[in-house]
Amino acid sequence: xxxxxxHIILLTPLFTYFTFFxxxxxxxxxxxxxWLKTSxxxxxTFTLHNYLYIFSNKLYPITILRSIRIGFITxxxxxxxxxxxxxxxxxxxxxxxxxxxxxxxxxxxxxxxVRVYAWKTILGSNGIINQILRYIxxxxxxxxxxxxxxxxxxxxxxxxxxxxxxxxIFSSLQNISADLIxxxxxxxxxxxxxxxxxxxxxxxxxxxTGFIFSFTISTGDYVTPQLVGGTEGLMxxxxxxxxxxxxxxxxxxxxxxxxxIFLLIVLINCxxxxxxxxxxxxxx
Amino acid sequence: xSENKTxxxxxxxxxxxxxxxxxxxxxxxxxxxxxxxxxxxxxxGKTTLLRIVAGFEIPDSGEVLLDGxxxxxxPPFKRPMNMVFQRYALFPHMTxxxxxxxxxxxxxxxxxxxxxxxxxxxxxxxxEGFEQRKPDQLSGGQCQRIALARALINEPRVxxxxxxxxxxxxxxxxxxxxxxxxxxxxxxxxxxxxxHDQEEALVMSDRxxxxxxxxxxxxxxxxxxxxxxxxxxxxTFIGESNVLEGEVAQIHEDYLVTNVDGLQFFAxxxxxxxxxxxxxxxxxxxxxxxxxxxxxKSFDNQFQGKIEDVVFFGSSVKYYVRISENIIMIxxxxxxxEESDQxxxxxxxxxxxxxxxxxxxxxxxxx
Numbered sequence: 001x002x003x004x005x006x007h008i009i010l011l012t013p014l015f016t017y018f019t020f021f022x023x024x025x026x027x028x029x030x031x032x033x034x035w036l037k038t039s040x041x042x043x044x045t046f047t048l049h050n051y052l053y054i055f056s057n058k059l060y061p062i063t064i065l066r067s068i069r070i071g072f073i074t075x076x077x078x079x080x081x082x083x084x085x086x087x088x089x090x091x092x093x094x095x096x097x098x099x100x101x102x103x104x105x106x107x108x109x110x111x112x113x114v115r116v117y118a119w120k121t122i123l124g125s126n127g128i129i130n131q132i133l134r135y136i137x138x139x140x141x142x143x144x145x146x147x148x149x150x151x152x153x154x155x156x157x158x159x160x161x162x163x164x165x166x167x168x169i170f171s172s173l174q175n176i177s178a179d180l181i182x183x184x185x186x187x188x189x190x191x192x193x194x195x196x197x198x199x200x201x202x203x204x205x206x207x208x209t210g211f212i213f214s215f216t217i218s219t220g221d222y223v224t225p226q227l228v229g230g231t232e233g234l235m236x237x238x239x240x241x242x243x244x245x246x247x248x249x250x251x252x253x254x255x256x257x258x259x260x261i262f263l264l265i266v267l268i269n270c271x272x273x274x275x276x277x278x279x280x281x282x283x284x
Numbered sequence: 285x286s287e288n289k290t291x292x293x294x295x296x297x298x299x300x301x302x303x304x305x306x307x308x309x310x311x312x313x314x315x316x317x318x319x320x321x322x323x324x325x326x327x328x329g330k331t332t333l334l335r336i337v338a339g340f341e342i343p344d345s346g347e348v349l350l351d352g353x354x355x356x357x358x359p360p361f362k363r364p365m366n367m368v369f370q371r372y373a374l375f376p377h378m379t380x381x382x383x384x385x386x387x388x389x390x391x392x393x394x395x396x397x398x399x400x401x402x403x404x405x406x407x408x409x410x411x412e413g414f415e416q417r418k419p420d421q422l423s424g425g426q427c428q429r430i431a432l433a434r435a436l437i438n439e440p441r442v443x444x445x446x447x448x449x450x451x452x453x454x455x456x457x458x459x460x461x462x463x464x465x466x467x468x469x470x471x472x473x474x475x476x477x478x479x480h481d482q483e484e485a486l487v488m489s490d491r492x493x494x495x496x497x498x499x500x501x502x503x504x505x506x507x508x509x510x511x512x513x514x515x516x517x518x519x520t521f522i523g524e525s526n527v528l529e530g531e532v533a534q535i536h537e538d539y540l541v542t543n544v545d546g547l548q549f550f551a552x553x554x555x556x557x558x559x560x561x562x563x564x565x566x567x568x569x570x571x572x573x574x575x576x577x578x579x580x581k582s583f584d585n586q587f588q589g590k591i592e593d594v595v596f597f598g599s600s601v602k603y604y605v606r607i608s609e610n611i612i613m614i615x616x617x618x619x620x621x622e623e624s625d626q627x628x629x630x631x632x633x634x635x636x637x638x639x640x641x642x643x644x645x646x647x648x649x650x651x
């Protein structure tokens with residue numbers, strides 16, 4: 001009994017913090033999402049009007065789908081480029097581990113905003129990429145699709161989010177003992193088969209974590225799209241923000257936010273479910 | 285054992301890691317169906333040697349010949365050998381069935397055949413019905429049996445075992461020693477067994493390769509290596525011995541007279557020695573007998589001494605007998621049933637006692 005209490009004391013600080021600054025505001029938002037906005041102000045009531053309103057205007061579903069598409073592509077690219085880095089750090093360049101991980105962390109030292117601005121200059125029509133391409137003579141007019149487009153958002157978000165995919169994949173690869181890889185080798189698996197049958201399945205938890213991190217963060221991002229996305233790159237975070245800032249339609253903003261939370265939870269569970277099915281299918 | 289033809293040959297294997305010599309000029313002929321133990325303290329190169337045979341390490345020089353052909357160019361997954369790891373190395377994401385069937389699956393064997401074989405392997409290691417368990421639901425002993433089944437299903441020419449019982453507790457280890465030996469005799473597969481446990485090596489092996497600092501010290505049957513160690517290292521690493529320093533006094537046709545701290549010891553003539561050579565004498569503890577009045581046996585070497593200590597070991601008792609100012613000899617006696625009540629009860633510390641041992645039990649080596 002006493003033991004249990006001590007345990008709770010240690011949990012209290014974070015629990016209190018989260019209760020006041022996360023759960024309570026989230027609950028307030030949840031309540032708002034059922035209220036109504038009228039010309040005179042907010043009316044406390046219970047209506048699903050705000051949720052249904054999402055589908056009344058094509059803009060919202062299109063933006064939601066675009067956000068998810070950008071988030072999905074970003075997450076896939078992040079995982080694909082992070083895996084080889086984490087893999088080679090674990091198995092090939094063990095001595096470089098500390099240095100490279102430190103460098104990855106350093107990239108997190110500078111502010112997120114600063115890095116987005118940096119990409120804005122790099123990708124811009126007078127940015128370094130266009131300047132180089134023009135100097136070489138590959139192009140005459142600056143490439144405009146580089147900036148103010150979904151491509152620009154993806155490029156920027158991949159840069160910002162790769163640390164969040166490298167680290168979980170790296171740590172799950174760390175847990176794979178060299179014995180297992182040697183055992184697979186010994187039992188007749190060449191390098192490719194060893195990777196596909198042993199290393200990859202055992203590092204899936206890290207891959208899934210990394211994917212979820214980068215997918216949720218990029219889908220919900222609203223600063224990057226504003227700075228480098230242009231009109232084509234409008235994402236849902238911006239619309240939610242506008243409901244609170246510009247139109248003062250808090251109920252609709254809340255409903256939109258909760259709808260996104262719900263949608264992401266469903267999508268993430270689908271993803272986990274698919275990998276679980278793939279795992280079962282591997283039976284032989 | 286069937287026809288004792290040579291299965292594979294290790295020829296002058298050398299391997300260095302930086303400045304450290306792991307294996308030096310290692311040569312060994314292994315016969316088909318033989319149980320060979322590589323025995324030695326940690327860091328003696330035994331595991332490195334096993335990994336060279338498995339293909340995980342490439343020797344700096346030397347050859348590994350299987351049926352007369354070099355296999356050094358083959359990657360591990362193409363060698364007809366399988367390995368059992370100390371830490372089991374079962375794939376945690378696969379069931380017992382999938383673990384065992386892994387190599388068959390890679391060979392694209394028909395499913396029915398594999399199922400049949402897995403069943404046979406599970407009954408061989410006495411774990412029938414464990415197919416659907418996951419490795420984390422098994423005890424250490426069970427894991428190691430599955431690892432054994434996984435390696436044996438491939439019908440390897442040679443099975444390599446890297447201290448497979450090292451992680452198990454004593455009781456299961458002893459049981460597994462017998463089981464391993466039985467399985468090996470049943471399947472007649474060549475086993476190369478790496479261990480630092482001399483008892484394990486003595487119990488299971490047909491031949492023991494005793495190693496020290498990357499070099500072979502002695503290769504022999506357990507019985508011969510125990511009774512006739514060829515070095516001080518062998519005499520003390522395998523079993524326990526009284527080791528004494530002395531000098532050769534006279535050389536006779538089949539025995540030696542040696543001088544140890546003023547006492548005369550008769551020893552068997554084994555090592556090439558000249559009169560006046562400094563030598564070590566090793567006598568097994570259990571070969572040193574206490575002579576009491578009842579047994580009127582006499583020995584080549586007999587000494588009077590004072591019992592300094594008596595230590596009880598359950599099935600045996602050790603007597604520490606001082607026979608001269610600088611020499612304490614230990615005599616180990618198995619407790620016979622009738623005596624067991626008195627064995628230790630006899631308060632014989634301080635008593636004078638006669639001890640004796642045959643000259644054939646005194647091994648002599650130069651060092």
